[in-house]
Amino acid sequence: MMENLEALEVISRHRGENIVIATMTCNREWSPISTNPDFDLPVGGSMGKASSMGLGLALARPDKKVLVLDGDGALLMNLGSLVTIANMAPPNLIHFVFENTVYRTTGGQPIPNVGRFSFAALARDAGYANVHEFDNTEDLERNIDNIINAQGPTFVRLDITPATERPPTPHTRTIDVLPRFRAALQRSARS
Secondary structure, eight states, X not given: OBOHHHHHHHHHHHOTXXXXXXXXXXXXXXXXXXXXXGGEEEOTTOTTOHHHHHHHHHHHOTTSOEEEEEEHHHHHTTTHHHHHHHHHOOTTEEEEEEEOSEEGGGTOEEOTTTTSSOHHHHHHHHTOSEEEEESSHHHHHHXXXXXXXXXXXXXXXXXXXXXOSOOSSOOOOHHHHHHHHXXXXXXHHHO
């Protein structure tokens, strides 16, 4: 297992000018370590919708990779997005799921049916082009560039150490970053 923050740091170091959509705990920990906040779109208050937002942005901006930083509990609320993403097959979408087996944001309650299903198998069966699983940061670091450069959609399950408390970092609100995010997308479309 790896720590949530360690996995985020690996992704941050390799993300370049790719769009990052972060939700739930990832949203709280991503902002302070992001290497390119202009292309960050946090989705607070919309648990389960990061993958759908990622699909929309990937289809709207095929010139940019879109990295979704999703939680296991959040994805459970919108499992149908796996089939929809695979059906639309955006080659520029990378869907990271941080599987810590608990609802960390609300105090560490276990997600339903823990250990009895596989997110990677669900993504594979839905039809994602690439599916990866990592349980340590060294393997993630070794493979991250290939993951980002592959034709997707790509699903990456990360085995994260369960935690029961919220990170002490501030929650970034979507509305606060939208002007900066829109401006960055407009600049990148002109170049």
